[in-house]
Amino acid sequence: MSVRSVLGLCLLVAACGGDDGGTPDAPVAIQPTANPTRELLDTQLAYDVTALTATATITFAASTEPGATLEVGDLTIDRVTLDGADLAFTAVTAPGAAHANDHTIDLALPASDGPLAVTIAFHYKHHASFEGAAVAGYTLVWPYHCGNLFPCHSQPDDGLTISLAITGVPAGKTAVFPPMLTEAPAYQIAWSIDAYTELPLGTTTAGTAVSMWYRPTELTAAQAGGANLVAVFDWLEETIGPYRFGSKVGTVSVKWGPGALGGMEHHPMWHISSGALADEETNAHEAVHGWYGDGIRIACWEDFVLSEGTTTYLAGRALDVVAPTVGATVWAGYATELNGISAMAKVWPQSCNAIDIIDDDLFTNAPYIRGAFFYRGVALKVGAALLDQALAAFYAAHAGKAARMSDMLTTIKDVTGYDPTACADMWLKSTTKPAANTACP
Ligand SMILES: [Zn+2]
Numbered sequence: 001m002s003v004r005s006v007l008g009l010c011l012l013v014a015a016c017g018g019d020d021g022g023t024p025d026a027p028v029a030i031q032p033t034a035n036p037t038r039e040l041l042d043t044q045l046a047y048d049v050t051a052l053t054a055t056a057t058i059t060f061a062a063s064t065e066p067g068a069t070l071e072v073g074d075l076t077i078d079r080v081t082l083d084g085a086d087l088a089f090t091a092v093t094a095p096g097a098a099h100a101n102d103h104t105i106d107l108a109l110p111a112s113d114g115p116l117a118v119t120i121a122f123h124y125k126h127h128a129s130f131e132g133a134a135v136a137g138y139t140l141v142w143p144y145h146c147g148n149l150f151p152c153h154s155q156p157d158d159g160l161t162i163s164l165a166i167t168g169v170p171a172g173k174t175a176v177f178p179p180m181l182t183e184a185p186a187y188q189i190a191w192s193i194d195a196y197t198e199l200p201l202g203t204t205t206a207g208t209a210v211s212m213w214y215r216p217t218e219l220t221a222a223q224a225g226g227a228n229l230v231a232v233f234d235w236l237e238e239t240i241g242p243y244r245f246g247s248k249v250g251t252v253s254v255k256w257g258p259g260a261l262g263g264m265e266h267h268p269m270w271h272i273s274s275g276a277l278a279d280e281e282t283n284a285h286e287a288v289h290g291w292y293g294d295g296i297r298i299a300c301w302e303d304f305v306l307s308e309g310t311t312t313y314l315a316g317r318a319l320d321v322v323a324p325t326v327g328a329t330v331w332a333g334y335a336t337e338l339n340g341i342s343a344m345a346k347v348w349p350q351s352c353n354a355i356d357i358i359d360d361d362l363f364t365n366a367p368y369i370r371g372a373f374f375y376r377g378v379a380l381k382v383g384a385a386l387l388d389q390a391l392a393a394f395y396a397a398h399a400g401k402a403a404r405m406s407d408m409l410t411t412i413k414d415v416t417g418y419d420p421t422a423c424a425d426m427w428l429k430s431t432t433k434p435a436a437n438t439a440c441p
Contacts, residue, residue, distance in 0.1 A: 030066060030109075031088065032090040032105075032108045033065075033066050033068075034067055035063065035067035035068050035069055036069040036104075038067065038069070039061040039158075040058055040060060040061070040158065040160060041059045041161065042161045042163075043056055043058050043152070043162045043163075044058075044163045045162065045164050046164075046165040046166075047124075047165070047166050047167070047168075047191075048168040049133075049167070049193065051168060052123055052125065053123055056120045057117055057118070057120075058118055058119075058151060059117040060117075062114050062115060063109075063112060064111055066108075066110050066111045067106055067109055068106070068109040069104050069106050069107075070107070070120075070147075070152065071103065071151065071153060071154055072091065072103055072104060072122075073103055073132070073145060073146075073147030073148035074103065075122045075147065075148065075150075076123040076124075077120060077121075077151075078122055078123065080107060081119045082117075082119075087107060087118055088108035089107045103147060105151070124149060124150075125148070127148055130142075130256075130260075132145055132148035132149050133148075133149060136255045137173070137192055138190065138191070138254040138256070139190045140190065140271070141187050141190075142187040143187060144187075153186060154187070156185045156187070156301060157185075157297055157299045158185065158186065158297075159185070159400065159402065160184050160185070160186055161182045161184075162180070162181050162184060162186075162189050163179060163180040164177050164179060164180070164189060164191065166191060174194070174195070174196040175192070175193045176213050176252045177191035177192070178268050178269055180246075181267075182244070183244075183297075183401070184297075185293075185298075188266060188294050189266070190266035190271060192254050192269075192271060194215050196214065196252070197213070199222050199223070201226045201229055201230050201250070204230060204233050204234040204237055205238060206242065208233060208237065208247050208249055209249070209250075210229055210249055211248070211250035212250055212251045212253070213250065214253045215253050220278075222253065225251065225272070225282070225283045226250075227280060227323075228280060228322050228323045229250075229283050229287065231323070232288075232318045233287055236287065236290070236314070236318060240391055241395040243290055243291075245294070245295070248268065249267070249268040249270075249290070250270075251269075251271075251277070251286065252266075252269050252271050252272070253273075253277045254271040254272065256273040258275075261275050262276055263283075264286070265289030265290075265293050270286040270289065270290075271286075272286060280319065281319065281330045284315040284319055284330075285311055287315075288311040289307070292310040293306075293307030293308070293310075296395060296398045296399055296401065297401065297403070298403070300352035300353045301355060301362065302348065302350070302353070302354070302362070303403070303404050303405045305347055305348045305370075305374075306405040306408060308371060309347075309370065309371015309372055310371065312368045312369065313371065315330065316330045316331050316372060316376075317384060320384075331437075334369055334373070335437070337365055338436050339436075341364070341369055341433065342364075342366070343433040345361070347366045347367050347429070348405055348424070348429060350429075371427075373436060373437070373438070375387060376437060377426075377427060377437075377439050377440040378423060378440050381418055381423070381439050381440040382416040382417075382418045389416075390412045390415035390416055394407070405428075409421060409424055418440070420440060422441050423440035426438075426441070
């Protein structure tokens with residue numbers, strides 16, 4: 001455990017260390033104060049990836065209570081300023097802290113009627129194990145490691161406007177990242193730096209340009225993985241609703257290393273492990289997260305199935321529509337994966353942020369696959385097209401906001417007329433595992 005106790009300069013210099021606060025005209029020193037509910041409105045990040053230094057300009061919401069709290073992981077905080085003047089802060093390590101999000105700083109930010117922007121200069125470290133910026137060039141902070149990359153709030157319901165600028169990129173390499181996101185979860189922002197070539201795949205009806213960014217020797221894999229990606233993205237835009245994260249999107253191949261497959265929903269340039277680059281389902285899956293998981297945030301970690309179950313279903317559904325042979329193979333693969341899931345594995349715990357998604361074993365295949373077959377069961381009951389309408393209505397109601405899986409059950413009932421409660425009990429709560437493609441009762 002590393003304990004840092006950093007005391008910055010006093011906000012109101014005239015009152016620093018003074019005990020003369022009784023004088024009416026004397027400014028009162030504001031001490032660093034915990035205020036973890038003070039909302040972040042905007043975060044502007046600028047990194048030098050060679051020097052491993054950065055600045056974060058963070059705009060806090062108005063607050064009747066003073067103070068502010070940020071997760072800072074293992075960052076070294078060099079300086080915090082407000083309007084160019086030093087702002088006092090403390091660094092705190094929670095006793096027995098196991099995770100980056102337990103490491104926080106409190107700021108001496110005054111209460112305010114309007115937003116206040118502070119600038120934080122810091123150093124960051126490279127991380128292995130997908131907990132920050134990797135030496136291999138990519139970043140990954142899901143689920144709650146954003147503090148190792150920038151001062152943040154890691155709760156998934158916290159929607160962030162975030163911009164990113166990068167300097168110090170080595171010669172011959174390209175940094176692929178979005179310049180700006182709005183109302184995104186903190187884990188959504190990422191970059192990857194490698195010797196990339198962009199393969200433009202095409203443009204959707206709505207005008208979204210879809211590309212693959214591949215590394216040397218990966219052109220064939222990129223072409224295979226992206227074979228139906230424009231059609232999938234077009235189907236999502238036309239069926240579920242307008243995409244929220246810009247007009248240029250695509251898959252970025254990342255060097256996660258041997259044995260690390262899958263991808264991460266870093267929209268609009270989502271990451272896919274180089275070993276999975278050729279896999280159409282993985283490409284479709286990460287694309288779908290632009291609507292579910294990113295476009296709509298989960299309100300609690302326990303709502304993980306709203307992100308991953310919905311996304312797994314919609315990847316299979318979209319491929320079913322645009323490339324039926326591929327879709328059939330994907331659903332056969334899901335059925336095989338269902339066989340490998342423990343019936344006891346958690347899918348949809350009925351609490352809110354009472355569990356640790358990693359330590360309490362919610363991050364398994366169960367929410368993905370049982371979640372997908374829940375929706376499949378609804379589709380078999382009411383028709384896939386009507387379920388599409390429910391998923392579109394849910395997106396229209398919750399895009400840019402956080403939502404719960406229970407909200408989804410309500411929407412399905414409202415739109416389709418079918419109450420999926422018993423089906424959700426069967427697929428998402430029961431410790432008896434139904435057979436693949438079991439329709440809702
Ligand atoms: Zn996913």
